[in-house]
Amino acid sequence: MVVTSPSLRACVYGARGSLPNPVASTARYGGATTCLGVFTPDGIPIVFDAGSGLFDLGLELRHHKGPRELHVLFTHTHWDHVLALPFFEPLYDPSWTVHLHSLRGRLDPVRDIFVGSYGKRYIPVPLEQIGAKVTVHELDFFDEVRIGSSTVRCCRANHPGYALGFRVEHGDRSLFFASDAALFEDMLFEDRYHTRQRETCPEVLEEMRGLQQRMEDLVRGVDLLLFDANYTDDEYEALFHYGHASMSHAYDLARRCGVPHVVFWHHDRGRTDDEVDAITKPYVERGQQEGLVVEGARQGTWYELKL
Numbered sequence: 001m002v003v004t005s006p007s008l009r010a011c012v013y014g015a016r017g018s019l020p021n022p023v024a025s026t027a028r029y030g031g032a033t034t035c036l037g038v039f040t041p042d043g044i045p046i047v048f049d050a051g052s053g054l055f056d057l058g059l060e061l062r063h064h065k066g067p068r069e070l071h072v073l074f075t076h077t078h079w080d081h082v083l084a085l086p087f088f089e090p091l092y093d094p095s096w097t098v099h100l101h102s103l104r105g106r107l108d109p110v111r112d113i114f115v116g117s118y119g120k121r122y123i124p125v126p127l128e129q130i131g132a133k134v135t136v137h138e139l140d141f142f143d144e145v146r147i148g149s150s151t152v153r154c155c156r157a158n159h160p161g162y163a164l165g166f167r168v169e170h171g172d173r174s175l176f177f178a179s180d181a182a183l184f185e186d187m188l189f190e191d192r193y194h195t196r197q198r199e200t201c202p203e204v205l206e207e208m209r210g211l212q213q214r215m216e217d218l219v220r221g222v223d224l225l226l227f228d229a230n231y232t233d234d235e236y237e238a239l240f241h242y243g244h245a246s247m248s249h250a251y252d253l254a255r256r257c258g259v260p261h262v263v264f265w266h267h268d269r270g271r272t273d274d275e276v277d278a279i280t281k282p283y284v285e286r287g288q289q290e291g292l293v294v295e296g297a298r299q300g301t302w303y304e305l306k307l
């Protein structure tokens, strides 16, 4: 239930990677793809990604008491992060103003995806049916967006086809979210398809160090880190060219940046709840020794950061 309160609140509406997989074996962590809802005392919903979890968020917003203005910011436009956009109820309600924010001039901008997803080949509802006032904004890698009295600070995330990570700040509270993001360690992802070759060029490695630093500058000191942890260490060794981080990467990033709570995001599409429990457990236990709260992102979980 979406309510306003003197807290920075966040809810996991979906954290599955690549493909919705809502079956019995994924019921606890959830099968909906990426959608994070952030709610500030201003009452302006800030939504990250339009994976299939966005549908539920749209239903909850029927009862929204705050301003009828909301923002959807896209990490990137891979299928699992945009697929619920035409099923987002506020788009069909003329009382809402919906702002869509995505990376400028990279591959398919969200404007094209938004308009294109209404083609009659895909859905019977015509674009003209939308009643909300929709505005599309383009972001650069290191932009800042002011939303009410909150600030969203962007950074480049390392993922094929480019992506963004986001730090949300409200008063003294903050969180960082990056759903599809390898560390800037083994290769620099741009818009080409990568083969399995680690980067060796000194100039590119230097650029990667700078980009990693800029991301860590935004992660440092947040209250809550929600970060790509799609892979185990072994899977990462085999699949690093797909641009996802491992659980070790997310854990170490939190430790390096003085974060007290890390949430592993983007559960591999075929991973069962029991498997998520098993591979997360060593990090949960290590975190207990080292003062870091660790958990797998679980659909329906709320985080409340009191101001």
Ligand SMILES: [Zn+2]
Binding pocket: 017, 018, 078, 080, 081, 179, 180, 266
């Ligand atoms: Zn994804």
Ligand SMILES: [Zn+2]
Binding pocket: 076, 078, 159, 180
């Ligand atoms: Zn992706």
